[in-house]
Amino acid sequence: MKTTTQRATLREFFPYLRGHVRVLVLVAVVSLVSTGLSIAQPLMVQQLVNAVSASEPATVFVWFLVAITLGGAVFGAAQSYLLQRTAESVVLGVRRSLVGQLLALPIREFDRRRVGDLMSRVGSDTTLMRSVITSGLFEIVSSILMFCAAVVLMVIIDPLLFGITLTAVVLGAGGVLFLGRLIRTRSRDVQDAVGSMTAAVERGLSGIRTIKASVAEEREAAVIDVEATKAFRAGIAMARLQAAVQPIMSICIQGAFIVVLAVGGIRVAAGELQLGDLIAFILYLFLLVMPIGSAMGAFVQIQSGLAALDRIQEIARLAPERIDERHLTGSPDAVAEHAPRITDTASGLPDPRSGSAIDVRDVSFRYASAEDDATAAAAEGSSADSGRGTSGAAAANADAARVDPSDDGGPLVLDGVSFTVPAGSRTALVGPSGAGKSTVLALLERFYEPTGGGISLGGVPLPQIARSDLRERIGLVEQEAPVLSGTLADNLRLAAPGAGDDQLRRVLAAVGLDALGDRSDDGLELNLGEDGIRLSGGQRQRLAWARVILADRPVLLMDEPTSAVDSRTEQLLQQTLGEASRDRTVVVVAHRLSTVADFDQIVVLDQGRVSAIGTHDELLGTSELYRDMAARQRLVTHA
Numbered sequence: 275m276k277t278t279t280q281r282a283t284l285r286e287f288f289p290y291l292r293g294h295v296r297v298l299v300l301v302a303v304v305s306l307v308s309t310g311l312s313i314a315q316p317l318m319v320q321q322l323v324n325a326v327s328a329s330e331p332a333t334v335f336v337w338f339l340v341a342i343t344l345g346g347a348v349f350g351a352a353q354s355y356l357l358q359r360t361a362e363s364v365v366l367g368v369r370r371s372l373v374g375q376l377l378a379l380p381i382r383e384f385d386r387r388r389v390g391d392l393m394s395r396v397g398s399d400t401t402l403m404r405s406v407i408t409s410g411l412f413e414i415v416s417s418i419l420m421f422c423a424a425v426v427l428m429v430i431i432d433p434l435l436f437g438i439t440l441t442a443v444v445l446g447a448g449g450v451l452f453l454g455r456l457i458r459t460r461s462r463d464v465q466d467a468v469g470s471m472t473a474a475v476e477r478g479l480s481g482i483r484t485i486k487a488s489v490a491e492e493r494e495a496a497v498i499d500v501e502a503t504k505a506f507r508a509g510i511a512m513a514r515l516q517a518a519v520q521p522i523m524s525i526c527i528q529g530a531f532i533v534v535l536a537v538g539g540i541r542v543a544a545g546e547l548q549l550g551d552l553i554a555f556i557l558y559l560f561l562l563v564m565p566i567g568s569a570m571g572a573f574v575q576i577q578s579g580l581a582a583l584d585r586i587q588e589i590a591r592l593a594p595e596r597i598d599e600r601h602l603t604g605s606p607d608a609v610a611e612h613a614p615r616i617t618d619t620a621s622g623l624p625d626p627r628s629g630s631a632i633d634v635r636d637v638s639f640r641y642a643s644a645e646d647d648a649t650a651a652a653a654e655g656s657s658a659d660s661g662r663g664t665s666g667a668a669a670a671n672a673d674a675a676r677v678d679p680s681d682d683g684g685p686l687v688l689d690g691v692s693f694t695v696p697a698g699s700r701t702a703l704v705g706p707s708g709a710g711k712s713t714v715l716a717l718l719e720r721f722y723e724p725t726g727g728g729i730s731l732g733g734v735p736l737p738q739i740a741r742s743d744l745r746e747r748i749g750l751v752e753q754e755a756p757v758l759s760g761t762l763a764d765n766l767r768l769a770a771p772g773a774g775d776d777q778l779r780r781v782l783a784a785v786g787l788d789a790l791g792d793r794s795d796d797g798l799e800l801n802l803g804e805d806g807i808r809l810s811g812g813q814r815q816r817l818a819w820a821r822v823i824l825a826d827r828p829v830l831l832m833d834e835p836t837s838a839v840d841s842r843t844e845q846l847l848q849q850t851l852g853e854a855s856r857d858r859t860v861v862v863v864a865h866r867l868s869t870v871a872d873f874d875q876i877v878v879l880d881q882g883r884v885s886a887i888g889t890h891d892e893l894l895g896t897s898e899l900y901r902d903m904a905a906r907q908r909l910v911t912h913a
């Protein structure tokens with residue numbers, strides 16, 4: 275997805291080289307020596323030929339020539355290895371920071387970006403960046419050195435022949451520079467197209483069962499093929515440009531070579547030039563051509579690398595979710611009122627067991643629309659203008675661009691929602707599909723910020739609680755119950771890395787998954803496969819339960835946590851929840867009313883508004899919508 279036309283410059287590449295200055299200096303020294311040896315070679319040949327022509331002793335020149343040639347090869351190899359090594363380290367650094375940044379991005383960024391495209395930025399774009407170092411920067415630097423030395427020596431040997439050469443080089447370079455900008459644009463197109471194709475493949479593979487069950491393999495392959503063809507076309511357009519670069523230069527150089535040979539031959543015949551000088555001049559012409567050739571190649575590589583850097587920096591510039599940040603905003607009185615409570619405990623929150631009441635006050639919310647995404651992209655662009663990276667102000671701007679309550683972005687998903695969950699109580703959110711129940715849980719986790727109103731936990735407004743502190747107090751069972759690729763133990767320890775094996779087994783038993791751990795010799799090390807593909811829907815859900823119980827958080831948010839289990843397991847889970855909720859604040863989104871009929875309070879949401887609040891019995895008397903839902907689920911005989 276193209277979100278900005280921001281173009282990275284070579285200068286922006288240098289910070290990535292920061293940790294590698296020493297080895298780069300070494301590479302520079304090695305390449306200086308190797309360039310020097312290459313330049314000395316024609317001089318030796320000149321001396322050798324002129325000595326032989328004058329019947330003078332020439333053996334010493336032969337030895338020098340051999341030494342120079344061997345030395346050049348050794349230093350060339352050393353330079354190549356050191357460069358590759360450095361480039362790999364730089365790529366590792368970029369990948370690390372990119373992955374860190376991806377995981378730190380707020381959820382809304384994942385709403386508007388394609389996972390496949392993000393993956394391709396970590397994979398193929400970083401690889402392209404490597405070529406900026408290996409065949410890019412140093413190639414150009416050593417080429418310029420060699421070029422300058424060759425120019426000086428050619429002028430000394432014969433200014434007229436040099437004039438001929440210079441005309442050809444200027445013509446060729448002009449043509450290539452003109453193509454440079456086009457190459458950069460085409461390379462960006464290629465990388466964007468590869469990103470789109472990866473996203474299409476990711477879509478196809480992640481939904482492989484649905485695709486097979488719908489007998490849609492061919493149609494899906496066609497969708498991917500469209501993207502692959504776009505990548506092919508972009509690649510061909512790029513190849514056309516690349517192909518044009520080489521001939522432009524070689525026509526000019528070959529022309530220069532023929533003219534130099536003809537004019538030089540005439541001058542040697544006329545006795546105006548020594549044969550050794552003409553040979554040395556022609557060798558320098560080669561030395562001039564070689565760096566020009568490799569500089570042109572490097573130029574193309576750098577253009578491609580910079581296009582990749584554009585895509586990498588597009589992500590690096592996004593404002594990450596600041597999990598440690600608190601906003602102590604509002605009047606000094608309000609801050610003073612909250613501050614003592616905030617500093618009550620080391621983590622800045624009231625005692626989790628005693629003060630975890632949730633207060634949702636007049637909350638409104640809308641998801642960002644496509645237009646909002648465009649605004650956010652523009653904010654990214656302007657934040658990039660103000661400097662590299664994620665400066666606080668720029669990040670705040672980007673944040674503001676997405677949560678402006680006055681915007682007329684997507685439809686209002688929540689509209690003036692208010693309810694209170696007393697500490698240690700159980701509250702259910704019920705209502706028709708799309709009413710906004712899961713969105714309330716997402717706001718409690720601060721995956722998104724409300725566009726109006728506010729939420730507090732234990733009397734502290736959520737924006738005043740660092741996201742990391744907040745999330746360490748909340749256990750979440752998601753609707754989809756995602757399972758990460760890896761082992762049973764990996765999945766369980768996600769939120770409780772220090773839990774021992776015995777604890778894991780106990781919690782598995784509590785959710786009726788003990789058989790899973792015993793299913794194979796692997797026990798807790800049982801591999802659950804990609805996305806937990808080896809688990810049934812109900813097992814995935816129970817694993818999610820096991821995870822939050824193990825994490826032992828004072829607040830539990832559960833989104834339809836028993837939708838995929840049989841009635842016997844449901845009973846077991848209800849019992850587990852009963853025990854777990856004794857000292858916890860629990861909010862459960864439920865479709866099956868029977869699972870929450872004994873809850874302390876049920877909030878009925880309808881089209882983003884609270885339509886009624888009460889206990890099951892109260893609601894049967896007061897809420898038509900609730901009565902209707904209960905009747906449909908045969909909890910009451912008539913609506």
Ligand SMILES: Nc1ncnc2c1ncn2[C@@H]1O[C@H](COP(=O)(O)OP(=O)(O)OP(=O)(O)O)[C@@H](O)[C@H]1O
Binds near residue numbers: 642706708712
């Ligand atoms: N990430 C998102 N981006 C844009 N719109 C969204 C997003 N997530 C949900 N919505 C929209 O917000 C509305 C409320 O969704 P939500 O998932 O909160 O409803 P729900 O009551 O939990 O529904 P269900 O019972 O079907 O799970 C729906 O219209 C949905 O299409």
